[in-house]
Amino acid sequence: MTDTIEHVAVKALAWDLAADLHLPPEFDATRHYPAIVSVHPIGSCKEQTSGNVYARALAADGFVVIAFDASFQGASGGTPRSVEDPYFRVQDISHVIDHLVTLPYVDADRIGVIGVCGGGAYAVNATMTDRRIKAVGSVTGVNFGRLMHEAFSGYDPVAALDAIAEQRTAEARGAEPRVNQYLPDSPEAAEAQGLTELDLVEATDYYRTDRGQAPGGRTEALFSRQATAVGWDAFHRAEVLLTRPLCVVVGDRPGAFGAYRDGLEIYRRAASKDKELVVAEGFSHYDLYDRPEAVGIALERLIPFYRRHLQEEPRTHA
Template sequence: MKKKPIIKGGLHLLIVMVLAVLVSTNTVSSATTGSPAAISLAWDKTFPKNNKVTVEKVSYTNRLGINIVADMYLPKNMNRAKKSSAIIVGPPFTGVKEQTAGLYAQEMAARGFVTLAFDPSYTGESGGQPRNIASPDTFAEDFSAAVDFLGTRSFVDRNRIGVIGVCASGGFAVSAAQIDPRLKAIATVSMYDMGRATREGLGLAVTPNDVMTKEEQIKALEEAAEQRWIDFESGQIKYGGGTAVELKPSAEAAVREFSEYYGTPRGYHPRSLPYSLTSRGALVNFYPFEHIDTISPRPILFIAGENAHSRYYSEDAYKLAAEPKELYIVPGAGHVDLYDRMEYIPFNKLESFFKANLK
């Protein structure tokens, strides 16, 4: 029997919860900036615990002085006297470490790596004010901060640190790798270019005619800019998408797919919240593939589902990247299938990629 969404308010509210600053047909009411979530030591993940792994809650600051809270996963009974390779895992847009990123981190730790799944700045248990805003440059910095932390652990070889970016974190990880050569191997899964998605809209692989027009892009930016005055005067932030441009049919299809994860017990987590409407401007100005060729000679692995609405992001990035590079298509998989469907996620491929390139 198919589970019904647990988020109240139907598809419109779900859109803003899942897609945050992207164009939507409804909005979330204003809220105060709030504080980071209280740090929990309980197992509050959306996936079961693996007994082959131990997990430690850790925290550290990024270059901007923001406190980052992360879960570090270690192979059980690992020898801390020896230096191991490590992998950083970034979550999908608005996601937290207790969801997809944690699942990937735990599984890769079970395969012998030290791994780290973190809450991005302004999100979940991590610090930063105001809460739940999107800042691509800060999100890229969060990956470098994770390298800072892992590379100073006595049991990690700082010359063998890689990264997995899932969905939006794929774009942020690629952006970080262009400026941080300490990331030695880069893998993306169901990658999203959040700059292009914000400028053009979602779900365009199947329906190119649904790309936002220049006039629609301007209307959306004007709405976000106008909201800055409202937020400034009220001291409160409006979260979610705007009403200036209606959601296109292909984007609605993408939202329904996201809802199968975020809107049901499968992936819902109370700390995974929408980003602010005024974040749109920062995202529109984000071009993560502009210098992707400079990552070479470090290797990049792009993983996408055969049926993913987002597949074209990985295909376009692959074309722009320099060797060594690989595009791996998962047969029968959609975009969100690679968030948590163990029968689809190619962990064997990820394991072989990192063992070959972090040695």
């Protein structure tokens, strides 16, 4: 598979988003192409699964695909760094679409979105309110708001909010920022700590080894800026607002991050008349990041899904 990638800057609020445009084979700038925005997981970057796996495969099938770094993360702008704010993450998708619709070779009426892990739920949420999105795919999507409200706050969200408020006040007065690491430093460190939970172990294997490690992938978050996530819900009003075609992909080996339950929930709740649930039997959350067999199951359904809803014979434009 030959890659043609253009590095572009996308205007956000007061900074730029760093993005990679993955172009289809025999790309012809005089034609109109369907386009897909690819949204990376929490703690990830555009060079990892959203870019080097899903964007690459979809571009090879004839789509223009743009993978980008979230605001405050990777090579994108925004300060302070390492902020994971769902509202910014969702707005980033619309900023990227703003860029796509200015490109003469992109058909503005045929834009879709795909997201992996937290990016899957962000993609779903963006599709509810940005009607320029015509189809959405979620690969092992995790509702980060639900995760923050539950496990990531120790199942005591009010106490977590009190701690976040105290830390933010301290930082405003000059204290050192508190940056929380999502993962151990290495698989060996995870083993030494006696960690056995499936998602945590497999995340460490992906992000902390040559398998998936990338300079822009920072599995960390600024604690003082996490209050918004505790009160956020990616699926709020899905029964009314999520009407676009939806394809949800999950593995049936569930882990603590909750992609399996979140996938079934959004599939059930979505108002979409055209919706698909793909269960990769025998595979886990992180298998769907890059393991060829698991990814193959996902793409076997995602590619026809996007073809059906976005793709038609490209037409020459003036």
